Amino acid sequence: MNRIKYFLASLLIVLGGIFATFSNSLAQCPPGWIGGSVSATYEYTSPGSPSVSFVCKVTIKYCCRYIYAQNKREVMITQFYGTPFLGIWTNNCPSAIPDWNDFITWLHMVAGDAASATCPATSIPPCSEGIKIIEEVTSSRCWKVENNKYDAAYHDYYWRHDWIACSSEAKCITTYEVCMDYTTSPATISRKFISRQAIGTTSCSSEIPDFPDEEEEHWETECFARNCQ
Numbered sequence: 001m002n003r004i005k006y007f008l009a010s011l012l013i014v015l016g017g018i019f020a021t022f023s024n025s026l027a028q029c030p031p032g033w034i035g036g037s038v039s040a041t042y043e044y045t046s047p048g049s050p051s052v053s054f055v056c057k058v059t060i061k062y063c064c065r066y067i068y069a070q071n072k073r074e075v076m077i078t079q080f081y082g083t084p085f086l087g088i089w090t091n092n093c094p095s096a097i098p099d100w101n102d103f104i105t106w107l108h109m110v111a112g113d114a115a116s117a118t119c120p121a122t123s124i125p126p127c128s129e130g131i132k133i134i135e136e137v138t139s140s141r142c143w144k145v146e147n148n149k150y151d152a153a154y155h156d157y158y159w160r161h162d163w164i165a166c167s168s169e170a171k172c173i174t175t176y177e178v179c180m181d182y183t184t185s186p187a188t189i190s191r192k193f194i195s196r197q198a199i200g201t202t203s204c205s206s207e208i209p210d211f212p213d214e215e216e217e218h219w220e221t222e223c224f225a226r227n228c229q
Contacts, residue, residue, distance in 0.1 A: 027078045029063035037061045038114035039083050042106050047098055056093035057083040062111045064119035071131065073178070075115040077107060077139040081162050084152070092161040095145065095211065101229045105196075108137040108174040112191065116178065127179035127190050135176040135191070140165035141228055142204035145211060146220040159216055170200035172228030198228035 027035040039059045046052045061079040066072070082091035097103050112135050125131045146162045175194040180187050204223035212219045 027061035027063050029076075029078075033063040033065045033076070034118055035061070035063055036114060036118035038110060040110045042097070042103065044097055044099065044102070054093070054096075056097060057091065058094055058107075059083045060107060060111050060114070062115060062118075064115040066119040066121060068122065070134070071121070072134045072136070073112075073115060073119055073121070075111050075119075075135065075137040077111050077137065077165065079162060079164050080107065081160050084150075084158055084160060094163060095161050100226050104139065104172065104226070104228065105174075108139065108172075108196075109191070112137045112174075112176060116189065124178065124180040124189060127181045127183075129179075132192075133178040135178050137174045137176070139172050140168050141170040141172050141198065141200070141202050142166040142168040142223045142225055144221050144223045147212070147215070147218060149216075149218065161211070166204060166223035168200070168202065168204065168223070170198070170202040170204075170225070173197045173199060196228065 027037065029035045037059055039057060042056045042058055044054055044056070046054060058080055059082075060077060062075055062077050064073060064075045067074065080094060082093045082095075084091050094103075115137075116135075121133055124133060142165075144164055144166055146164060147159055148162050149157050149159050152158050174196045177192045177194055179190050179192075181190040202225040204225050206225050208224050209221045211221065
């Protein structure tokens with residue numbers, strides 16, 4: 001009997017951790033928008049000689065909506081962070097990425113691709129036609145980093161650096177044209193880059209702050225500006 005009670009208690013702890021992880025996984029969005037999240041691997045090379053290649057698994061939270069009258073999908077990136085290894089161990093690799101412009105290009109592309117499933121069109125027009133879906137992926141140009149504590153599925157807790165979009169008039173907007181390419185077999189979704197635009201004036205600091213050394217204490221930085229090129 002004691003063995004059964006121990007098993008049930010352990011199962012409840014694991015399920016509770018999984019539920020907490022899932023409930024934390026989607027973005028909190030304004031009315032009319034749908035929250036989503038996606039994890040993907042970003043690869044980069046460190047500067048210097050000799051250069052070293054790294055991979056960084058990142059989870060991106062976003063909100064999206066599809067405006068059918070305009071044949072347009074809008075996506076807002078609200079947060080990203082290093083995906084914890086096995087849902088247990090801290091992974092703060094985004095804080096070490098050296099080329100922000102390359103990273104923001106990747107971030108917008110991955111969020112846009114994921115949002116095509118979260119906020120789908122009724123149909124995707126063929127690339128051979130003149131009509132395309134317009135997709136706008138937006139992120140703030142002001143960010144802050146919070147070091148937060150989370151429950152883990154198979155572990156007591158872990159800490160992570162959350163990159164959180166600050167409320168700001170300054171935005172970074174990437175525009176794509178989306179269509180279905182039937183020249184491939186099977187047909188594939190084509191996402192063509194059109195433009196990237198920085199709008200508004202940043203009111204946050206232009207200096208990237210030093211992050212505190214304390215990895216097991218809550219802290220947060222002031223909002224600071226990042227490039228949009």
